[in-house]
Each structure stands twice: as structure tokens, then as C-alpha cells.
Amino acid sequence: MKSTNNKIISAKHINFFYKEFHALKDINLEISSQSVTAFIGPSGCGKSTFLRLFNRMNDLIHGTRIEGLCLVEGENIYAKGVDTDRLRKKVGMVFQKPNPFPKTIFENVAYGLRVNGMGDKQFISQRVETSLRSAALWEEVKDKLHKSAYALSGGQQQRLCIARALAVEPSILLMDEPASALDPISTARIEELIVRLKQNYTILIVTHNMQQASRISDQTGFFMMGELVEFGSTKQIFTAPEREQTYNYISGHFG
Amino acid sequence: MLAKRCNKLRERIVERIFSVSGAITTIAIVLIVVFLFREGFGLFGSSTIENGYSLFVNAKNDISSLSPTDTKRIFDGEITDWRDVGGKAGEIKVFRFDEIFNLYSEDAFGDNYALLPDKLAEVIDNNPTIIAFLPDKYAPKPSSVVKRLTDRRITAADFVLGTQWLPTATPSPLYGMLPLILGTLLVSLFAVILALPLGLGVAVYLSELSDNRIRRIMKPAVELLAGIPSVVYGFFGLAVLVPLVQRTFALPVGETAFSAGIVLAIMALPTIISVAEDALRSISPAMREASLALGATKWQTIYRVVIPCAKSGLLAAIVLGIGRAVGETMAVLMVSGNAAVMPHSLFESVRTIPATIAAELGEAPSDGTHYQALFMLGCILFIFTSIVSIAAEIITKKHHTSKEL
DSSP, X not given: OOOSSSEEEEEEEEEEEEXXXXXXXXXXXXXESSOEEEEEOSTTSSHHHHHTTTTTGGGGSTTEEEEEEEEXXXXXXXXXXXXXXXXXXXXXXXXXXXXXXXXXXXXXXXXXXXXXXXXXXXXXXXXXXXXXXXXXXXXXXXXXXXXXXXXXXXXXXXXXXXXXXXXXOOSEXXXXXXXXXXXXXXXXXXXXXXXXXXXXXXXXXXXXXXHHHHHHOSEEEEEETTEXXXXXXXXXXXXXXXXXXHHHHHTTSOO | OHHHHHHHHHHHHHHHHHXXXXXXXXXXXXXXXXXXXXXXXXXXTSBSSOXXXXXXXXXXXXXXOOOHHXXXXXXTTSOOBGGGGTSOSOBOEEEEGGGHHHHSOGGGGOGGGTTHHHHHHHHHHHOTTEEEEEEGGGOOOOOSSEEEOOXXXXXXXXXXXXXXXXXXXXXXXXXXXXHHHHHHHHHHHHHHHXXXXXXXXXXXXXXXXXXXXXHHHHHHHHHHHHTSOHHHHHHHIIIIIHHHHHHHTTOSOSOXXXXXXXXXXXXXXXXXXXXXXXXXXXXXXXXXXXXXXXXXXXXXXXXXXXXXXXXXXXXXXXXXXHHHHHHOOHHHHHHSBOOOXXXXXXXXXXXXXXXXHHHHGGGSOTTSHHHHHHHHHHHHHHHHHHHHHHHHHHHHHHHHHHHHO
């Protein structure tokens, strides 16, 4: 059941609960492929929760519940019998803090391939190289592939985590404040990278940094208190928001 | 101003107290170890013959000294001919000091037994194949008729390689620790083989698989088990396990290395579970999320990421478990059967080093070789556990450096 348009993600009447807490309220949106979508909003507004719906990462939290329809490439990912491991291969994720494994740089990137039983030695080393090149890290680490990932700087570690996610060739990349723990130079490099990756991937990014959202995204969603207040093209959200709350937030009146 | 000064003074006093107590503790520990080794090493170089006694033979006998094992076998009647110990053929006549009183009347010894040595010399002279075990106090002077066997010294080889532990044998006690160390190894190894997979398995279950409610009940329960005194475990073993083992395997006695190993495994489990579970839980959820987000299954995440990350903590759990198994005394003393013989299988009675020390120290005179031998056993135990923890240290360090490379 492939969707006829090129909407790779669509959410219909999503309600989400942490036990009794109503964290997401009736969210509706559609995202087309090969675009960057930014989610902004004050802390605790539900934007990260929303992001983590698409690779079912919220399943790990005890006592959560979802209502509504969540489609990825036309498939209801919360239907019975959906293989979350397969879904997560298709929908990669980069976390707020760089979280490389205590393994070598090479093994970090190869991990996703190994656990999915993909390919022989040569295939893996080929894929590791292309992934590191895509993450703009290859030149910096090609001579120390077999050193620990912990020897890298924070920014390099985050790019390594991006390479790790790219290695399994997802079609969608979820990024949960990927640059918030990094210095400005590393942040700039990650942003460049995101813009470049857009050609091949659909990227959803949560950020606290509104300049970042305006620089890199095609469309932006503004969340507040579990509601998607406004969703539209980034240009429109930042220049002519329809809702007053959006205007107040992006102009720095609160949050 | 004054208040500030007072504060500074107080800080300095507290600082002093901490450094002094640290120093005292360190010194105390070092002194204990030094004492242990000093007492223990006194064993080597002591005479193999019981203190204050010597062995004598007729001067015509070519034997000039005997090994402790041969001495023991002669006095036990297992060796009856001098040929068997390298001498001229002739049936050995064993003579103990007391027997002199059967040969002569009290009067013959004169005042204060002044003539006793002469009489002993006479006996030795009359029996060319005699071996006499006599106290030094009344011993005849070596002469043309009497020969005193040269003392042998207890060597490290006697101690380490000896297969007989008979500390109260006369005239020549045997301190071969091999049966004890093998007993210890057998029991602890069996216990560790049982406890490690079980303990680590339970730890993985508790930290990764069980839901919160179960863990909230089980973790404190397991930790409670660690606090039960070992004598209680021993009692349980004796009352329940020993008869069960005896019946199940149709053994003459149920007090075997097998029972002791099981009791030890049960005792080591809580430590292993608790430490290992802490180690696994200390791994940041970010590691698990990273792995799961790449499409790894829960199990792949556990054995490819969580366990390798927690390696050093898991190793600590293993070392503590082994330490508990090797050093445990009371429960083993109760269920192992305490036979200081070379073990051949799990279903025999064995004696471990700690159990030996606990059982025998009270009966060993504090200046004798038996006492020193027990201390030497303590040293061996100490070396043993040190090797285990140093090995663990090295492995962890290796792991860490490879992480930082």
C-alpha cells in the first residue's frame, strides 16, 4: 500500500500518553521525501516524543500508549506484527549526546551492518568508508579506523554517530538535537552535512536553536504543550506565522 | 577573622585525622601480611622430626638419615626391612622411648634418671637393626655404638608437593599440602562453574529483561541472601543437601566435594548477581538506544553492547565470587567431610585450606611446626586470592587501554 503522493511520512490524529499524561494531542502532518523538517518549541512540548514515534523508540519507555495512525512509506508502523528491528533499519536516529560504542571507529560504523547480518568483510569495509565519507569524517579518521571512537572530539563523535546511522542505508533520519552538545564550529559542520544529506534522505530534526531551524529546514513545525501549533514551510513560519503563539516564540517573547 | 582562623584549624585537624587513620590502616594490613609470612616461612628449615626428639640407630647401620615419609612408614610398620630404605638387609626393630621402662626396673636408672642414656645406648648396641625414637633430654651421646640420624629440614618441595597431610603423626609429622590445595581447587572450581553462568544469567535477566516490579522485589531479596551467615548455609547443606546427595548418587557418605561446591555456589551467587547487575545497570541507556535504533534486537544489544561495556564490572563480580568460594571456611568445614586425602572425584570427601586452618589451629602448639605449617597454608591462600585479583586487574586494564587506543 504505497502512498500515491510522495509523502514519506504521515501522522493522522496522533495522541500519545505517558501513563496518564497526555503528551501529544491530535497531531496531523505530512512530510515529503528528501526534505528537512525541523521541530521547534519550548522544553517538554513533546517534539522529541513526536520524533521518537517514527522509529518506535518510545516503546522502550514503560507505560506509553499511542492512538491514531502513523504511516512511514505508507505502512502503519504501529500495526500488529510490525518488526521494529526492520523499521529501525529504515528509520535511523541520531541522538542529542554523541553516543558511540566503546569500540573502534570502524566497528562503530560496521555495527548496524553486523547486527543485521549484512554482507561480507569487503562489503562492510566498503560501506564503512562510504558512510564515513557521507558523514564528512573520512578524511579525519581514515588513518585511525581501528582506534577507539572515544579518542575523537565531541563533534567528530557526533558525525561518527551519523555515519553509523547512514551505514544501514535508512531512508529517513531522525535527529534529536544533534548539535546541542557541540561547539559552534562542530555545529556548523553538522548543519552543512544535514543540508547535503537531504539529497538522499528524509530528515526530521528537533532543535532548540531557531536560527538552525531556519538555516537548514524546508518546513518547520512548532510544538507547544503537546500540540502542533503550526506547521508550514520554514520561510512562512519564520517570516509570516499565522498563529500568535508561533510569532511570540520565534521572536523570543517566551521560551 | 577569628572564626575564619578556627575554621582553618578545624579543617587541618580533620585532614590530619583522615591521613593518620589511613596510615594506621595501611600499616596494620602490611604488618598482618608480614606476620603471616614470617610465621609461615619458619616452617622451612625446621626439623622433620618432632620438636625435642631425635632418631638413633646402631652405629653399624649405614643409614645416616631418613626422609619424613620413610620415617613415618617405618613407624607405621609399612616398611619392615632396612633394604627398602637403602640399607643392608635386616628386619627393622622399632623402639619407642617408653619401651625402656619394660626392659629395666626403675632402680636401674639411678637418681634423676642419670643412667637412662647409658641404658638406652645399651639397648641400641644390643640390637643392630634398631631404630629408636628418643627425647633429646635422655638421648645417649653418639659414640662407637650409637648413631644419631642427621636431621632433615622441611623443604618447600616437601610442603608443596607432599601428598600427605598428617600433622600429628609421630615421630615425623607430614605437611604435604597438595591434598588440601587440590581439595580447595576442586570445591571452588566446581562452585564457580556452577555459580558464574547462573549468577551472570540472573544479573542479565534482572537488569535487561525483567520488568521493574520483579526487579524491585528480587534485587533486595538477593542482597539479603548475601548477608546470611555462612554457618546457616552450612547447616542447610548438612541437613538438606548432604542426605540428598548421599541418596541420589548412592554414596557411602554425603559429605563430598560435590555438596560443598553446591553450598559454596549458592553462597557466591548473591555477590555475583548483585555486583554484576549493578555493573549492567550502570551502562547508560544511550548505549542501548543507539544499538536498538540501528535495528539490533534486544539480545544483540545485550551481548554486543551492554555486556562488553560492563566488562570490568562483570569481572569484578566474577573475582568477588571466586574470592568468596576460595576463602569460605565454615560452610565448607561442615559439608565437605574434611578428609585430607588426595581427591580423585567430586564424590569424595575433601578438605580445603581454610577449613584445615580453622579446624587445626586450636590444637597446634604455638611454637611447633604444625602451627607454622598452618600459617604457611594461610600464605598460600593469600597468594592464591592475590593472583586471582591481580589477574582480574590486568584483564580490566587491558580492556581499558584498548578502549582508549
